[in-house]
Amino acid sequence: MIEHPREKWLAYGILIVGTVVALYPFLSILSLALSEPGERPSGFTIPTALNFDNFVTAWTDGHFATALTSSAIVCIAVVVGTIVLAIPASYALANARGPVLTLIGVVMLLGLVMPYEAMIVPLYNMFKDWNLLNTWVALILPQIGLSLSLSILWLRSAFSSTPPSLAEAASIDGATRMRTMVSIILPITMPAVMTLATLLFLFTWNEFLLALVLIPDNANTQTAPLALSFFAGNRRTNDPAVMAAAAVLVALPVLVADLFFQRKFVSGMMSGGVKE
């Protein structure tokens, strides 16, 4: 294919502008966070010295050690719980036919576009009745339920694309369904499972509305985004640099995960939707 150098430069130019715009807001709070406490940088100045005082203030005043721990626990529980439930369900939907199963499959996909807004009142009342408000459990259980839709859509297509001969061979050798799934099919679909796990981690880590509703007043179980929201909304701590430092702290785990799993995040989020 003949490429015009001018078009090539135009394409790179657009990409570079696009990436600068995408990076700028994060870089601007990073530079604000690294500035001298009390000093208000005008927005374009690059800090001359790295100063971590704002991070220390944010860390201690905002209880982010507890919040990050809460987030990690909730994320791990949701990811593991969702995957353990979704694997057998997806395997069944990929391998068995019937009108009832088809109906179940369709109903389980509804959650993909269902707004949490339409569920918060009953969820709040339910966990209040169970005396579980302000606990991790209240955040973990509904998020597992809501994550099942995406997970089943995802894993069903992964399981469907495995060659049927593999499962047949296993069943001739006398393996049960469960055994075939666990020791034949799962190992070859592991990449798809891992991609799903990273996506679920990302969504769970960033979930805000559910946390706001179900953990309204217990600083010991608040997740990181919720703690940040309260911290940033609190007028007494309204020092923009400390707020910026807090935001960087909350973003950090996701950025680190992004560095490691970058391909999975991007390709995962894209192929998931387009495949439908």
Next chain:
Amino acid sequence: MRISFHLRQHGWAYVFIAPALVFYSVFVLGPLAKTVQISFYEWDGITAATAVGLDNYVRAVSDVQIIESLGHSLVFFFFYALLPIVIGLLFTGVFARTQIRGLTFFRAILFLPQILSTVVVAVAWRWIYDLDGPLNALLELVGLGDYSRAWLGDFSTALPSVGLIGTWVMYGLCMVLFIAGIQKIPREIYEAARMDGAGMFREFMTVTLPGIRGEIMFAMIFTVTVALRNFDIVWNTTSGGPGDSTKVPSIFIYQAAFITRDIGLSAAIGVLLTLLILSVTGIIIATMRERD
């Protein structure tokens, strides 16, 4: 007879699905059904609820504030869905004609706004729009200092300012999606189009656009759903203010449920929002689906 055969053949499948189905029923379907039920009652969450029929729905669709908040959603639809998709498509025309190196690198950074927590995004943009923030500093720098203001606190600028945050969150996703879609279009089709003398515009309309139809559909569903919900960013930047100038239905749902304790009304708006999202998604799928 037939049922027993089906069960012998596929009975194991029900056992495999059961745990997930139970979970889904208790924590998704159950609450949804309950919301529908509550929407027919007047309830403050404490005293006994009284059945009021469709009253909450009538109040919801005749409340000026709620109608206005839907208008705000329409503005967000422009900023969160339309604008990013148009930006993505405009640039896609350029990418169709060149091979890009280092795409993984660009992809990772363009995706950053999607990966960050919405609360982090809100905090970052609050600073950008701050009276002492970078935007006003830039205006000062180029001699437009007269225009500087607290962008999120001003009645005339709050709504588009929050909207632009959505554009920022979404444009990278659209670009990355469309670029990926283009690379799946066989090169020969482009060669053939060029042989026939197609210019950049004709080539875009006849080759690129149909070739990335699936990606466009996904981008539309995703961005429109977020635009119609849009709780997180509004809550963490303006909480609906100043006044009601950035209020959206999901803010009403939260406030009616937990602050003004008009729980039936909150549920009714929740049901209406769900129906709206489902029908918009349905329309997108029906019109964008391949017809062959």
